[in-house]
Amino acid sequence: xxxxxxxxxxxxxxxxxxxxxxxxxxxxxxxxxxxxxxxxxxxxxxxxxxxxxxxxxxxxxxxxxxxxxxxxxxxxxxxxxxxxxxxxxxxxxxxxxxxxxxxxxxxxxxxxxxxxxxxxxxxxxxxxxxxxxxxxxxxxxxxxxxxxxxxxxxxxxxxxxxxxxxxxxxxxxxxxxxxxxxxxxxxxxxxxxxxxxxxxxxxxxxxxxxxxxxxxxxxxxxxxxxxxxxxxxxxxxxxxxxxxxxxxxxxxxxxxxxxxxxxxxxxxxxxxxx
Amino acid sequence: xxxxxxxxxxxxxxxxxxxxxxxxxxxxxxxxxxxxxxxxxxxxxxxxxxxxxxxxxxxxxxxxxxxxxxxxxxxxxxxxxxxxxxxxxxxxxxxxxxxxxxxxxxxxxxxxxxxxxxxxxxxxxxxxxxxxxxxxxxxxxxxxxxxxxxxxxxxxxxxxxxxxxxxxxxxxxxxxxxxxxxxxxxxxxxxxxxxxxxxxxxxxxxxxxxxxxxxxxxxxxxxxxxxxxxxxxxxxxxxxxxxxxxxxxxxxxxxxxxxxxxxxxxxxxxxxxxxxxxxxxxxxxxxxxxxxxxxxxxxxxxxxxxxxxxxxx
Numbered sequence: 001x002x003x004x005x006x007x008x009x010x011x012x013x014x015x016x017x018x019x020x021x022x023x024x025x026x027x028x029x030x031x032x033x034x035x036x037x038x039x040x041x042x043x044x045x046x047x048x049x050x051x052x053x054x055x056x057x058x059x060x061x062x063x064x065x066x067x068x069x070x071x072x073x074x075x076x077x078x079x080x081x082x083x084x085x086x087x088x089x090x091x092x093x094x095x096x097x098x099x100x101x102x103x104x105x106x107x108x109x110x111x112x113x114x115x116x117x118x119x120x121x122x123x124x125x126x127x128x129x130x131x132x133x134x135x136x137x138x139x140x141x142x143x144x145x146x147x148x149x150x151x152x153x154x155x156x157x158x159x160x161x162x163x164x165x166x167x168x169x170x171x172x173x174x175x176x177x178x179x180x181x182x183x184x185x186x187x188x189x190x191x192x193x194x195x196x197x198x199x200x201x202x203x204x205x206x207x208x209x210x211x212x213x214x215x216x217x218x219x220x221x222x223x224x225x226x227x228x229x230x231x232x233x234x235x236x237x238x239x240x241x242x243x244x245x246x247x248x249x250x251x252x253x254x255x256x257x258x259x260x261x262x263x264x265x266x267x268x269x270x271x272x273x274x
Numbered sequence: 275x276x277x278x279x280x281x282x283x284x285x286x287x288x289x290x291x292x293x294x295x296x297x298x299x300x301x302x303x304x305x306x307x308x309x310x311x312x313x314x315x316x317x318x319x320x321x322x323x324x325x326x327x328x329x330x331x332x333x334x335x336x337x338x339x340x341x342x343x344x345x346x347x348x349x350x351x352x353x354x355x356x357x358x359x360x361x362x363x364x365x366x367x368x369x370x371x372x373x374x375x376x377x378x379x380x381x382x383x384x385x386x387x388x389x390x391x392x393x394x395x396x397x398x399x400x401x402x403x404x405x406x407x408x409x410x411x412x413x414x415x416x417x418x419x420x421x422x423x424x425x426x427x428x429x430x431x432x433x434x435x436x437x438x439x440x441x442x443x444x445x446x447x448x449x450x451x452x453x454x455x456x457x458x459x460x461x462x463x464x465x466x467x468x469x470x471x472x473x474x475x476x477x478x479x480x481x482x483x484x485x486x487x488x489x490x491x492x493x494x495x496x497x498x499x500x501x502x503x504x505x506x507x508x509x510x511x512x513x514x515x516x517x518x519x520x521x522x523x524x525x526x527x528x529x530x531x532x533x534x535x536x537x538x539x540x541x542x543x544x545x546x547x548x549x550x551x552x553x554x555x556x557x558x559x560x561x562x563x564x565x566x567x568x569x570x571x572x573x574x575x576x577x578x579x580x581x582x583x584x585x586x587x
């Protein structure tokens with residue numbers, strides 16, 4: 001017997017997302033949708049030959065309160081363009097439709113990065129440690145301006161200790177869908193910070209007892225790597241050419257100890273710098 | 275705050291549903307393994323007329339975390355699939371088996387009936403004080419739970435909470451167990467190999483010791499939740515069907531160096547790798563993407579799913 005006891009809780013108020021002031025209006029020609037990342041990636045894979053330029057988007061990036069993934073076969077700037085493009089998409093997918101979307105600024109969609117990487121279609125059903133959140137890419141806003149793309153993907157390496165789970169950190173370029181990969185394999189990516197265009201963040205690198213040990217990566221404004229600091233987390237710039245982080249050590253009891261570490265960086269090139 | 279759904283499976287096989295914002299630690303610790311929970315929830319989401327009513331469908335969409343306008347585009351199957359993906363100890367849908375559990379450190383005795391649940395009919399009877407209640411299988415065989423495990427002591431998540439002096443008590447912080455007990459917590463095929471590795475390292479002059487071999491899934495999940503590990507199930511969590519330890523992996527350190535840079539400088543990790551390979555073990559120092567220097571295991575990483583299944587999880 002099933003008794004829904006707390007039905008009132010169904011009506012719990014969910015605060016509305018703040019309205020985006022400069023939302024970009026677009027029209028998505030949606031070829032398919034699905035609430036699950038793997039399923040949408042598999043649908044996209046099956047449509048790859050007929051819709052090679054399709055982008056997997058999440059409706060959250062259109063400001064929708066609840067999220068569903070969708071394959072946008074085409075993204076247009078006007079309703080007329082969408083209407084004109086729809087028949088061609090319907091040749092491949094009979095029930096394709098047009099969805100108007102006010103693109104949330106700073107979202108994956110605004111950068112034209114896929115919400116779900118194509119490789120996610122190949123994650124084996126038998127995988128033990130994959131969660132939905134391992135399948136969905138995200139945006140990491142930087143403290144002052146801009147953001148990084150944290151792209152989650154799969155590599156087919158059966159003996160991989162993380163079952164092929166990978167995290168790529170990308171600095172998006174001005175052009176849609178473009179960017180420079182800063183780190184191709186950065187599990188546990190976090191601690192994103194910046195100073196005068198320089199960027200630093202941490203990646204998990206090792207397991208020690210019950211602790212994940214990290215490394216800190218630092219990048220120049222052009223995306224070239226400035227430093228790779230092993231066994232450190234929580235990077236913060238103390239000056240454009242100086243970084244502090246917390247050095248990690250794990251003792252014989254498995255306890256993590258952190259102590260401050262300073263890292264000198266090459267002087268930043270720029271106006272007024274010799 | 276994200277809404278949570280907690281399904282209590284009573285000893286009588288009833289499923290009580292509560293929607294709220296947080297699950298208690300006790301509920302999380304009592305959560306059924308996801309595959310079992312998913313089987314049980316399939317009874318709740320059978321499709322057809324039963325979920326055809328608007329309220330019910332709204333509830334299903336809510337559990338699936340899909341708003342109603344979007345939910346209209348989705349079939350019941352799609353909603354069910356999404357809802358079932360959200361099952362797990364740290365997911366919004368939690369299935370709790372009502373049996374006797376040890377209280378968390380500092381907490382009082384386990385509650386008989388959770389205060390959030392206010393059933394319309396008399397509440398589920400209190401479970402017996404020691405033996406876990408057998409979960410009844412009221413309907414299809416597909417949802418029939420496994421036979422009740424043998425009674426075992428509650429597992430603490432806290433170091434030193436329960437001291438493990440004999441191999442029958444698998445509670446407490448397993449890194450604090452004696453070396454003998456750590457060996458006993460391993461798969462029988464792993465024991466002699468790890469003993470040989472430790473002996474060989476000691477012969478080389480290292481102060482090699484087993485840091486830990488087995489730890490419970492509950493402890494693993496706690497560590498995962500804190501963000502200290504990247505996996506929710508590892509070879510350290512392997513267990514026999516009755517829940518007793520059967521670790522396929524062990525972590526071996528030199529007590530002087532632990533995980534410090536000195537372990538590498540003094541050649542301990544290299545020596546550990548050599549001795550592990552000599553015993554036919556797989557060494558975490560070989561992993562290029564995410565090293566685990568102290569870790570040795572009995573089988574390849576690709577066997578994880580099989581070991582989890584073998585563990586009844």
